Amino acid sequence: MDNHLYTVAQLRAIETAAYTGLPAGTLMRRAGEAAARYALELLGDRRDKPVLVLAGPGNNGGDALEAAARLADAGVDATVLFQPGQREISEEAQSAHERARAGTVGFIDMLPPDGDWGLVVDGLFGIGLARPIEGDYREMVDAVNAMRCPVLALDVPSGLDADTGAVVGPGGVAVRASHTITFLGDKPGLHTLDGRDHAGQVRVEMLGVDPAQLPAPVARRGGAELFGHLLAARRHNSHKGSYGDVAIVGGAHGMLGAPLLAARGALHAGAGRVFVAMLDAGPGYDSVQPELMLRQADGFDFTGRTLVIGPGMGDSATAMRLLARALDGDSPLLIDADAINLIGASPDLLARLAGRAAPSVLTPHPLEGARLLGMTTSVIQADRLEAAREMALRTRATVILKGSGSIVARPDGEMVINPTGNAGLATAGSGDVLAGICGALLAQGWPAWEAALGAAWIHGAAADLLVAHGIGPIGMTAGELPAAARAVLNLLVAEVSTPSGPPRS
Numbered sequence: 204m205d206n207h208l209y210t211v212a213q214l215r216a217i218e219t220a221a222y223t224g225l226p227a228g229t230l231m232r233r234a235g236e237a238a239a240r241y242a243l244e245l246l247g248d249r250r251d252k253p254v255l256v257l258a259g260p261g262n263n264g265g266d267a268l269e270a271a272a273r274l275a276d277a278g279v280d281a282t283v284l285f286q287p288g289q290r291e292i293s294e295e296a297q298s299a300h301e302r303a304r305a306g307t308v309g310f311i312d313m314l315p316p317d318g319d320w321g322l323v324v325d326g327l328f329g330i331g332l333a334r335p336i337e338g339d340y341r342e343m344v345d346a347v348n349a350m351r352c353p354v355l356a357l358d359v360p361s362g363l364d365a366d367t368g369a370v371v372g373p374g375g376v377a378v379r380a381s382h383t384i385t386f387l388g389d390k391p392g393l394h395t396l397d398g399r400d401h402a403g404q405v406r407v408e409m410l411g412v413d414p415a416q417l418p419a420p421v422a423r424r425g426g427a428e429l430f431g432h433l434l435a436a437r438r439h440n441s442h443k444g445s446y447g448d449v450a451i452v453g454g455a456h457g458m459l460g461a462p463l464l465a466a467r468g469a470l471h472a473g474a475g476r477v478f479v480a481m482l483d484a485g486p487g488y489d490s491v492q493p494e495l496m497l498r499q500a501d502g503f504d505f506t507g508r509t510l511v512i513g514p515g516m517g518d519s520a521t522a523m524r525l526l527a528r529a530l531d532g533d534s535p536l537l538i539d540a541d542a543i544n545l546i547g548a549s550p551d552l553l554a555r556l557a558g559r560a561a562p563s564v565l566t567p568h569p570l571e572g573a574r575l576l577g578m579t580t581s582v583i584q585a586d587r588l589e590a591a592r593e594m595a596l597r598t599r600a601t602v603i604l605k606g607s608g609s610i611v612a613r614p615d616g617e618m619v620i621n622p623t624g625n626a627g628l629a630t631a632g633s634g635d636v637l638a639g640i641c642g643a644l645l646a647q648g649w650p651a652w653e654a655a656l657g658a659a660w661i662h663g664a665a666a667d668l669l670v671a672h673g674i675g676p677i678g679m680t681a682g683e684l685p686a687a688a689r690a691v692l693n694l695l696v697a698e699v700s701t702p703s704g705p706p707r708s
């Protein structure tokens with residue numbers, strides 16, 4: 204399946220199974236052919252430019268040598284820098300080496316300082332990377348990263364952990380590719396943490412393996428198809444009560460901006476009515492968004508309302524009391540920011556959360572996630588999939604672990620990596636808007652899982668839309684996201700809607 208993501212351990216098993224009945228070297232040949240085809244596509248009308256192929260000590264290097272031979276067959280000036288290690292190379296890689304030597308491929312021992320390459324093919328390390336890249340290999344990676352031409356990584360950008368998306372360190376380096384062609388199945392590490400910065404555009408090449416033979420994936424790559432069945436055109440005969448009430452509970456003294464941003468997110472994502480239940484005394488209305496209804500949280504009736512609890516809420520006794528009340532109630536709940544910190548500090552609140560029957564979604568950023576699990580942020584980030592899975596398991600809730608390539612996880616272990624968004628979102632308040640969008644989808648009757656998938660996707664796509672219009676990534680503001688999210692949501696609905704009335708002449 205296109206969106207399936209596999210761990211290195213799974214890929215090794217897939218590789219072994221795929222080899223059964225195939226002559227030795229078949230998969231490597233197919234990998235090299237596919238890589239060469241992609242390289243030619245990327246070169247386009249610049250086929251007269253030389254291509255630099257970096258070949259490392261393992262089978263990733265074998266793929267690179269095969270690709271170089273195929274490029275030379277196609278008339279391209281392919282130059283290989285082959286850097287074998289101490290260990291003997293595999294028989295397949297040896298054959299690939301011989302094939303490349305037999306043709307017109309050029310071989311060099313070191314990088315010329317003035318190379319003018321049309322493309323670099325990175326075949327240093329793939330899923331066999333075992334330690335940080337050092338020495339000559341490091342110099343090669345640094346040199347490639349300083350080049351301006353497109354870089355095509357084979358299987359995985361060298362230096363990147365295919366499972367986690369971390370640059371293998373400490374102090375490690377990884378190739379920053381513009382494109383990656385990945386073999387036998389997509390990998391989570393290409394889509395989260397450092398993955399998006401290093402993999403660029405990812406193409407999956409199955410090497411002739413039937414996708415139906417593959418095992419259950421560790422996670423999937425997100426897409427609108429995962430929540431598309433809940434997108435529906437509005438009925439003419441509907442009213443504000445048809446689209447649910449959202450109440451944002453938060454906004455302690457001096458922190459009212461956070462719930463207001465969440466409330467604007469909820470309003471623009473289609474909630475029928477949006478309240479802000481403030482912990483402290485505040486203004487009577489929001490002059491930028493007078494549609495919002497501002498109330499005092501004390502005494503505010505939660506019944507029948509979807510609650511987004513936590514933005515700017517603080518950690519006062521009142522905050523704790525309100526959170527306990529929300530957890531014990533049967534409203535759908537979106538738990539964000541300070542509310543996550545309070546749960547992380549209180550086994551009692553955690554037990555109340557885990558015991559809930561109504562839908563609950565948590566939206567931690569890595570530090571909030573660390574507090575929830577009693578770990579450090581670096582442990583969370585070292586394996587974001589595992590951390591998100593653990594959070595979902597402990598809280599019995601749907602979790603969005605935010606960051607580049609947000610991980611959406613649910614208690615049964617199902618996980619999705621969200622593909623939308625960009626670094627324009629690295630700005631104060633964008634998480635509040637995400638919380639509001641998710642609250643609005645819950646209020647419109649979406650189950651927790653789809654609401655989380657939909658909110659993460661729409662929020663990221665809103666940021667992508669803003670960038671497409673020159674609004675960011677630098678200087679994008681959280682306040683610009685709600686209207687963009689509204690545009691994305693309406694486009695999605697228009698795409699899935701079938702015309703309902705009779706055709707008009």
Ligand SMILES: NC(=O)C1=CN([C@@H]2O[C@H](COP(=O)(O)OP(=O)(O)OC[C@H]3O[C@@H](n4cnc5c(N)ncnc54)[C@H](O)[C@@H]3O)[C@@H](O)[C@H]2O)[C@@H](O)CC1
Nearest residue numbers: 230231234261262263328329330331332333334335336358
């Ligand atoms: N075997 C197969 O069936 C297939 C393998 N394929 C390719 O083979 C790759 C996996 O091959 P390998 O298992 O040989 O792994 P790699 O080619 O990723 O690298 C492993 C080699 O690098 C050495 N090494 C690891 N980290 C190092 C470091 N930091 N510095 C120096 N040396 C280091 C290891 O000792 C080993 O010799 C895949 O990523 C894919 O590109 C594809 O051709 C598809 C089929």
Ligand SMILES: Nc1ncnc2c1ncn2[C@@H]1O[C@H](COP(=O)(O)OP(=O)(O)O)[C@@H](O)[C@H]1O
Nearest residue numbers: 568605606624625626628629631632633634635
């Ligand atoms: N570099 C990035 N790429 C993609 N998404 C990002 C990036 N940085 C932040 N985000 C997204 O922006 C939001 C930030 O949320 P959060 O950290 O809670 O900020 P705040 O508390 O200021 O609202 C999350 O949805 C996160 O996934």
Ligand SMILES: [K+]
Nearest residue numbers: 325328359361
């Ligand atoms: K590589």
